[in-house]
Amino acid sequence: MWFPLFINLENKKVLVIGGGKVALKKIKKVLEYGADVTVVTDNIKEQSILELKNLKIEDNKKIENNKDEIEKLVKDFFLVISATDDEQLNENIAQVCDSKEILINNASSKTKMNAMFGGIVKNSEFQIAISTSGKNCKRSRAMKSEIQKVLDKIEK
Numbered sequence: 001m002w003f004p005l006f007i008n009l010e011n012k013k014v015l016v017i018g019g020g021k022v023a024l025k026k027i028k029k030v031l032e033y034g035a036d037v038t039v040v041t042d043n044i045k046e047q048s049i050l051e052l053k054n055l056k057i058e059d060n061k062k063i064e065n066n067k068d069e070i071e072k073l074v075k076d077f078f079l080v081i082s083a084t085d086d087e088q089l090n091e092n093i094a095q096v097c098d099s100k101e102i103l104i105n106n107a108s109s110k111t112k113m114n115a116m117f118g119g120i121v122k123n124s125e126f127q128i129a130i131s132t133s134g135k136n137c138k139r140s141r142a143m144k145s146e147i148q149k150v151l152d153k154i155e156k
């Protein structure tokens with residue numbers, strides 16, 4: 001079951017696998033929270049990843065779907081975000097990370113991971129994270145705007 005835990009990401013080693021639109025969205029999010037981010041991908045599809053600061057990038061690296069290779073890649077990380085468009089690869093990365101007690105967020109699944117991103121609404125005082133436990137993340141949008149109204153109201 002999905003327990004909402006707030007984690008301090010400051011200087012934590014985060015590995016993002018993939019360099020597409022979803023990788024970009026997730027990289028920006030964890031950078032905002034002070035993570036020490038490494039990106040590994042066989043192709044940077046989203047060029048704006050190259051413009052982000054405080055990022056290590058290993059481009060032209062294709063990850064083979066092989067347990068030993070995945071283990072070597074992920075072993076020193078606190079959190080791994082698997083954001084390739086290869087669902088089977090993401091799933092195997094998730095299995096390896098989970099078996100090694102590494103936090104894993106799998107972008108191409110609703111459930112096969114041990115850490116999910118929530119929708120976030122915040123002001124200077126509160127931070128509210130929204131989850132549908134993987135059931136319907138797109139519904140978070142509507143909930144976020146309602147919660148934003150509440151935050152705006154109590155800020156006054």
Ligand SMILES: C[C@@]1(CC(=O)O)c2cc3[nH]c(cc4nc(cc5[nH]c(cc(n2)[C@H]1CCC(=O)O)[C@@](C)(CC(=O)O)[C@@H]5CCC(=O)O)C(CC(=O)O)=C4CCC(=O)O)c(CCC(=O)O)c3CC(=O)O
Nearest residue numbers: 107108109110116117118119131132133134135137138140
């Ligand atoms: C399980 C989870 C794992 C994870 O990613 O952590 C997951 C999985 C998947 N999302 C997919 C698609 C989209 N997700 C979004 C948006 C958000 N997704 C987020 C979280 C989560 N998404 C986790 C569950 C959280 C929960 O249950 O509440 C939010 C909360 C936070 C964030 O992304 O940081 C953010 C909310 C809005 C916001 O905060 O802005 C949009 C855009 C939109 O809605 O506007 C699209 C459509 C893009 C398009 O259509 O192009 C697909 C592909 C499905 C498909 O192909 O159809 C999968 C995989 C699957 O479903 O199998």
Ligand SMILES: NC(=O)C1=CN([C@@H]2O[C@H](COP(=O)(O)OP(=O)(O)OC[C@H]3O[C@@H](n4cnc5c(N)ncnc54)[C@H](O)[C@@H]3O)[C@@H](O)[C@H]2O)C=CC1
Nearest residue numbers: 018019020021022023041042043045062063084085107108
């Ligand atoms: N969780 C979420 O919020 C969302 C998830 N998705 C899902 O996330 C996945 C990724 O989506 P996009 O970023 O749009 O895909 P994309 O095709 O833009 O990017 C995929 C990236 O993965 C890299 N890659 C693929 N195989 C690789 C390998 N073996 N080794 C190294 N790098 C590899 C590619 O080079 C590319 O940079 C898809 O499965 C999509 O359905 C899509 C939208 C939102």
